[in-house]
Amino acid sequence: MDKYLFKVLDRAPRSFVYKMLRKKNIVLNEKKAAGQEILEPGDEIRIYLADETFAKFASALPEAGKADVPAGKGEAAASDRDRKKAFPIRVVYEDEDILVIHKPAGILSQKAKPGDYSANEMIIDYLLETGALTEQELRTFRPSVCNRLDRNTSGLLIAGKTIRGLQEMAVQLRERSMKKFYRTLVSGRVKEAMHLTGYLVKDHKTNRVEVRPEGEGDFIETAYRPLEYFGSGTLLEVHLITGRSHQIRAHLASQGYPILGDEKYGDRKLNQRLYQDTGIRGQLLNACRMEFPDGRVIETEEPETFQQAERWLKQQTLAKKQRKG
Numbered sequence: 112m113d114k115y116l117f118k119v120l121d122r123a124p125r126s127f128v129y130k131m132l133r134k135k136n137i138v139l140n141e142k143k144a145a146g147q148e149i150l151e152p153g154d155e156i157r158i159y160l161a162d163e164t165f166a167k168f169a170s171a172l173p174e175a176g177k178a179d180v181p182a183g184k185g186e187a188a189a190s191d192r193d194r195k196k197a198f199p200i201r202v203v204y205e206d207e208d209i210l211v212i213h214k215p216a217g218i219l220s221q222k223a224k225p226g227d228y229s230a231n232e233m234i235i236d237y238l239l240e241t242g243a244l245t246e247q248e249l250r251t252f253r254p255s256v257c258n259r260l261d262r263n264t265s266g267l268l269i270a271g272k273t274i275r276g277l278q279e280m281a282v283q284l285r286e287r288s289m290k291k292f293y294r295t296l297v298s299g300r301v302k303e304a305m306h307l308t309g310y311l312v313k314d315h316k317t318n319r320v321e322v323r324p325e326g327e328g329d330f331i332e333t334a335y336r337p338l339e340y341f342g343s344g345t346l347l348e349v350h351l352i353t354g355r356s357h358q359i360r361a362h363l364a365s366q367g368y369p370i371l372g373d374e375k376y377g378d379r380k381l382n383q384r385l386y387q388d389t390g391i392r393g394q395l396l397n398a399c400r401m402e403f404p405d406g407r408v409i410e411t412e413e414p415e416t417f418q419q420a421e422r423w424l425k426q427q428t429l430a431k432k433q434r435k436g
Contacts, residue, residue, distance in 0.1 A: 112139060112156070113146035119158075123168035136160060153225040157255070159278060165251060198228075200237045203267060204409045208276030210234060210254075211401070213411045214268040216393050220259040231256050234270045243272065258284060258291075258354070263372075265414050266293070266398025283404065284354065292400040293349040293359060294338075294413050296420050297368040298378055301345040304336035307362055311355050319375060320357045322365040331355050333362045341421045342428025344371065348399075360394060370394045371420055384427075389419050 116128050116137065131137045132146050136159045139148055158165065198218050204211040212234065214220065219229040238244035238254060257269040257280035271277030283289040310328035313320045322331070332352035339346040345368070349359055357376070363369065364376040372382055373394035386392050395417055401409045 112144060112148045112150055115150060115156070116146065120165075120168045127168070131158075131160070153222070155253075155255075157253075157277075159274060162274065169251065198233060200233050202237070203411050205272075208271065208273045209257075209280060210238070210270045210272055211409050212268050212270070214260055214265060214398075216263045216265040216414065216416075219262050220256050220268060230268055231270070238272065257281065260398055261357070261360075261394070261396075263393030264396045264398065266396075267291075267401055267409060267411055268398070269401070287352065288404040290402040291351045291354070291398065292402075293351060294397045294399045294417070295347050295349060295359065295363070296341070296371045296395040296417060296424075297345050297347055297363055298343065298371060298381055299345065299368045300340055300343065301335070301337040301347060301368055304334070305366070306332075306334045307366070308332050309362065309365070311358060311361065313356065320355075320361045322361050329353075329355050331358050331362065333359060335363070341424040342426075344421075344424040346417075346421070359396060370396055371424075372416075385420065385423060389416075389423050391416050391420055395420055 113125075113128065113132075117123075117125065120128055128137070129146060132144055135143050138144060138157050138159075139150075140155055141157070160168075198215055201213040201215075202210065203213050212230065214230045218233070219227055221231045222229040234256065235244070235249070235254060239246070239249070244254065252274065254270055254272050255277065257271055257277065260266060260268055269280055271280055280289075309322045309324055309331055310326055311320050311322060311331045312326075312328040330353065334350040334352060335347045337345050338348055347363075347368075349363075351359060360370055360373050360376045364373070369377040369381075371377065371385060371394070372391055373396075374382060374392070377394070382392075397411075397413045397417070399411055399413065403409075
C-alpha cells in the first residue's frame with residue numbers, strides 16, 4: 112500500500128505519507144492502515160486532504176491507478192445497464208457538498224465485490240451525468256456514501272460530493288449530532304414507547320448478531336414508539352441512536368417484535384405467508400428522516416410494500432376473526 116501511495120503522492124515526503132496514515136487521513140477500506148498491507152482488486156483507499164494539499168503533493172495518478180478509474184459513465188459497464196434501469200436514482204436533497212438519495216431495497220450501499228453495481232456507483236453516474244463531477248476529477252477524488260443501509264433496507268443514504276462533505280458527515284455520524292429515524296412494520300402490538308440499550312455480538316461465520324443485556328460487544332442504543340396498528344402488526348418509528356450492523360433488526364427481534372419480511376431475524380412462517388400472498392421479500396425497514404444539527408430535516412416516504420403489508424395484516428386479522436366466529 113505504501114508503494115502505491117508514494118506513486119500517487121509522488122511529491123510528498125515519505126514521512127508525510129506515514130504521518131497521514133497514523134492520523135487516519137489515509138484509510139484502507141474505511142479502516143486505519145499502516146501502509147504495509149497487500150492491496151487486492153476492489154480495495155478502496157480514501158485520502159482525506161485539502162484540495163490544495165493534494166494538488167501540491169500529487170502530480171498525477173500512476174498508470175496503475177488510472178486503470179482502476181472507470182471510463183464513460185462512472186463504474187457502470189455495459190452489463191450494468193439493466194441494473195441501472197431497475198434502480199433509477201431518486202435524489203431527495205443536494206447541495207454543494209452532499210447528496211441524499213432514496214436507496215431502493217435490493218441494492219447494496221457499497222459494492223461487495225468488483226463487479227457489483229451499488230448505490231455508490233449509482234451516485235457517481237448521476238454526478239457525472241449532471242456535470243457535478245468530471246472524469247478528470249474522478250481520478251483524484253471519489254465521492255462516496257457516508258452511511259450504510261442493508262441491501263434490503265430502503266431509504267435515505269448520504270454521499271459526500273466533496274472532501275469537505277465527507278469530513279463533515281463523518282464528524283456528525285461519529286458524534287451522533289445528526290439524528291436518524293426509521294419506519295418499520297413489526298409483528299405484534301407494541302403498546303408503548305421504549306428506549307433500549309444492550310451489547311451487540313457478531314458471529315462472523317453466519318453474519319448474524321446477538322443482543323445481550325450486558326457483557327462484551329458493541330454498545331447499542333435504540334428508541335422506538337408505535338405509530339399505528341394494523342391487526343396483529345405495528346408501524347413503528349425507530350430512532351437509531353448508535354449505528355451498528357443489523358442493530359434495529361436484532362434489537363426489535365430480541366424484544367419479541369421481529370420485522371416483517373426479515374429473513375435473518377424474523378418469524379419464518381409469518382414471512383413465508385407474507386411472501387406467498389403478496390410477493391414481498393426482505394425486511395420492511397425504511398430510513399425515513401434525518402435531522403441535522405443546523406436544523407435541516409430531510410424526509411422520504413415508505414415504499415409501496417409497506418402499504419401492501421399493512422393491507423395484508425388487516426386481512427389476516429379479519430380472516431382470523433371470521434374463523435373464530
